[in-house]
Amino acid sequence: MGVVVGPRVIDAGMSLLSVLISPVPVAAGYPSPAQDYFDGRIDLNEHLIKDITSTYVVRVSGDSMEGAGISDGDELIVNRALEPKDGSVVIAVLDGELTIKRLRITGSGVVLQAENPAYPDIRVPSVSDLVIWGVATRCLHHV
Amino acid sequence: MSKPATMRQMPQIAHVDVNCFYASAERAFDPSLEGKPVVVLSNNDGCAVTRSPEAKALGIPLGEPWFKLAPRAREWGLVALSSNYELYGDISARVMELLGRYSAWLEVYSIDEAFLGVKGTPEELLDLGRTTKAAVRRNVGVPVCVGIAGTKTLAKLANKWAKNNPAFDGVCHWDSVPAADRESLMRRLSVIEIWGVASRLTKRLNGLGIHSILDLSRADPVMIRDRFSVVMMRTVLELQGTPCIPMEEERIGRDQLIFSRSFATPITTAAGMRQVMSVYGQQASARLAKHGLQAKVLTAFAGTSHFNPKDTSYPSVCVPLPMPTADPVLLTRAAHAFLPHINEGIRYARAGIMVTDLRPTGNQAPLSLFENPHEERHVGTLLEDVTRRYGRGSIGLGHAGIRGGPDWTMKRDMLSPRYTTHWDELPLVKAA
Secondary structure, eight states, X not given: OEEEEEOOBOOOTTOTTTTSBOXXXXXXXXXXXXXXXXXXXXXXXXXXXXXTTTEEEEEEESSTTGGGTOOTTOEEEEETTSOOOTTOEEEEEETTEEEEEEEEEETXXXXXXXXXXXXXXXXXXXXXXXXXXXXXXXXXXXX | OOOOHHHHTOOEEEEEEETTHHHHHHHHHOGGGTTSOEEEEOTTTOBEEEEOHHHHXXXXXXXXXXXXXXXXXXXXXXXXXXXXXXXXXXXXXXXXXXXXXXXXXXXXXXXXXXXXXXXXXXXXXXXXHHHHHHHHHHHTOOOEEEEEESSHHHHHHHHHHHHHOGGGTTEEXXXXXXXXXXXXXXXXXXXGXXXXXXXXXXXXXXXXXXXXXXXXHTSOHHHHHHXXXXXXXXXXXXXXXXXXXXXXXXXXXXXXXXXXXEEEEEEOSHHHHHHHHHHHHHHHHHHHXXXXXXXXXXXXXXXXXXTOOTTOOOOEEEEEEEEEEOOHHHHHHHHHTTGXXXXXXXXXXXXXXXXXXXXEOOSOOOOOTTTSOHHHHTHHHHHHHXXXXXXXXXXXXXXXXXXXXXXTTOOOTTOOOOTTTOGGGOOXXXXX
């Protein structure tokens, strides 16, 4: 049985970027000559998502990360499985809210920084005093 | 002295399930719910189907209708949410896909629980249980407990114990617990607490002097088979440590239907998987129609065989249906959305679908839905065309028709966003 591959929009939850064109095989009598073309098409899921089980897309609300090029309304790809490091852009739980900050780990303590001088730093003794929800890996900035 | 390697390496079964699944899935995206009593309400009758530990501590019984809780909600600080099955379906799919990485084989048992084949020394098994638990929490964001034992029945019991006794820290390896403690637990628990014993049989068991799980474990399997059933005999054998409960191909849960099976010959192509998904779509349709139900969310999954540990793969995907439906065409099409997740050449030994967000069909008379294959009459294409031209709900087939069930118009103002399946409803992160 051959496989014809064609463009198709999937309405599937696991496909975070579900509007992407993905190959959907259908049964057919002979192999389609078009198949090779579609095999080479760029699939953003493949390039932007390392682990489908731990990756979520979130939307930014507010301007405190402007300095990092992350604006109000941008979407972020967040991987929960990554270890937060010094310099990571993290989603931290602050007062019951998912909040985006730059994580700084120094000898004298841990700081959650905004990338906008209008917002103060938040200092804690160690990373274990924080609930880090995930680490942002990409910003889908609206240009 | 250590036991011989063969004894230590006997295959075991891990039962993993998510604690208060629906409430935990909600909390994963709304941390403000942490520490608060939360109930999730069924979408057709507004009864509490999931309670967070805080809600249980308030004495709220399972199945309590919302109208009884509402007057005291404010005083309790109780948060009630409508069932968000798209969210639960996606979280479930993630959990199952992840669990597949930690085991030789995986059986999706329900939306929030699975059996895993595991092997190793007691220390290795405990370690595996802890690793799995930590990975689900870290990757997906929901808490699980793990019970590991020689049989499914004992693994489920171990899991229950792990949940209820904080000393286990969420992971219980049955054989590592001193025999006296296991006995005392089984003596304390009524037979009704064991997986596979229907509550209606309790009286008859009691009549035979069987009250506790320990009593049942000491019963004569043959006598049990003769007086009850093979099913009950299997439970006895499993309690005695002999694995004998096979995977049921069709499972009916409180709010879900599951169809899954292993294949005699592995499926290696998307075309083959397409056929399998089509069969499940039809089966789900027939079963929903029989129970007078419609589904709104479908989850499809597959897994490789443990005989081939190289290319392990457990893809799983949650597909929101365009409308509540029992229609075979729609269900089959939804199941086919799984196909892009199939890697050609991988040997899939098992696959299944689960339908959730079930609701009564209503008072419509069943149409002759199954007498005419829709495909041949091009009803599916027609339906799609009309829907595309005139919008959702403008036309429907049989049970999927325009008039929905009684809850179709039910207010769901306590519904959280569909965080992971809808671009317009992504979780918001505060940049302030």
